[in-house]
Amino acid sequence: MTATLEVRNLRTHFFTRAGVVKAVDDVSFSIAGGQVLGLVGESGSGKSVTGFSVMGLVDPPGHVVEGAILYQGRDITRLSERDMRALRGNRIAMIFQDPMMTLNPVLRIDTQMIEAVQAHAKVSRAQARSRARDALGQVGIPSPDERLAAYPHQFSGGMRQRVAIAIALLHHPDLLIADEPTTALDVTIQAQILSEVQKLAVTYGTALIWITHDLSVIAGLADEIAVMYAGRIVETGSAARVLDTPLHPYTQGLIGSVPSRNRRGEKLRQIPGMTPSLLRLPPGCAFRTRCPHADAACEQEPEPSQPVPGQTTRCFHPLIAVSA
């Protein structure tokens, strides 16, 4: 089976006055239809820029400087802007953390949705409107007929995010990139959105990339997990493997700092120090200044290796189950 999306050695750099920021540096992954990939990392790890690169939405001073992004076998980094527009919002869609990045505050919902339908399908206004209404109903917006005539500010945050999702789903995309769409929402609303997105992956065979810093959300949703740190993927594998037997010390640290993994009232296990600035990365492994296992070997660049089948890591001292 060809992957819906395959990213090979992607490098997206930002050329700022202060220096070159290697926001995404040699990132590779692939995802098949109907699958959910959790792209996990903290602020500044490059997970959102990875998403923007796939969408062709990286603005100057940023550029994709190297690598290939294969959508159904075709490298979309080489597409003209015109061809890319035909794909974007149609076959490849994105949901942003802030729904107001998708919605225009001065246009009614129906105006925006009809425009989105007609941009990629030759249908009449009436047909476009009925597709928009169905999409709103699908994401659980009550009385979608009336709500079509509303403006974005008349919706609550959770409703707005559902409208943004409905727009992303209008053309039943093959690939959906969700960039922390539930981070600002309450747990009950989050659960509603997760259940919608899950249905979509099952019904239409959509490949889903879910970008988040919240391992608890991803645990229940993802098939595969890729963990990013300072512009690199430091670990990949099935959700169960990565969460149960992490290989990279950073993954282990992230899992350890989730409160429910700790005994109540006891100190949380914490990763010492802070995420380094991408402008001043130490040579070698970027995590070594915070890593309990770091030694002289880590001053070299670790290459991806597969110490156990089905699980890849960039580490000289992977945590291979000593207890086993």
Place this chain on the structure above:
Amino acid sequence: MSAPIIELRGISKRFGPSYDAAARLGRSIARRLGTEQKNEIVQAVDRVDLSVASGEVVGLVGESGCGKSTIGRMVAGIMPPSEGSVLYKGQDIATLPPDRARDAKLKVQMIFQDPYASLNPRLRVEDIVGEAPLVHGLVKRADFATYLDAQLRRAGLDPAYRRRYPHQFSGGQRQRIGIARALAVQPEFLVCDEAVAALDVSIQAQILNLFMDLRRELDLTYLFISHDLGVVEHLSDRVLIMYLGRIVESAATEEVFSRPNHPYTQALLAEVPRIEARKRRFTAITGEIPSPLAPPSGCHFHPRCPHAMPRCVQEEPQLRDIAPGHRSACHLNDRL
């Protein structure tokens, strides 16, 4: 249990539009013409009783708009209640003479959610942290430098950064500045309003650990407001669940998480994402939180409740004991 340090009695908070003279005239004309405008009052907090014992950590949980931050602000004394009273060590703050009321308020400090919005960008760290203790005479000019260094170090900040501005710090460090500022006036009680919600997981763990260290070190009492049940479970001795301005359940932390009684609490717990979970189907409570402008009659939760009965539409359930130390406001408990 020791005496309550903070007690709320029948406290309510209503927000409504304030009318100027012209608007008042317009409304009175409209009333005479029989076209009165609809009520625009939001009942953010509805007759809540709450007491926090000295040394306790109380978690206050609820979704956006349920009134949990409003309670926090009333406890911290930065917002007066519309009704009811706030008692500090048994004394009603509203009836205390001004100087004693000020001392009482100083003992209750607040830590805010957004470490970007809650620090004055044009002040240096030394002024942000040091201004209040100087003004309130907690430290003499001569000892100021030593005092400030100790305050910064206690919050995990390098005193060498004292002359920096907030924008020169990361989110986690800014939250430490907010903590240092709150602790600099030697409070006994901290209100933490979503204090770790804006932080990355690894930074969140560092700040939560700092809270736990400070509790032991300074014998602090906390009201910990959060929508994150995982964080609240880890930190709190007792948990209160709020829905649309009312407390619907309160109990010791283990009790709430092992034997939730109110259908809302049960639904909320079912939705909490758990890292132990593997590929599961997500389901959802139907519907959204109703607008606090027009809360449902009877039990506020009845339109979303799977067990709702006719009685729930008409009659407001009272918060009452269902087991020692476990209170819940649900009519279902009457049938048992």
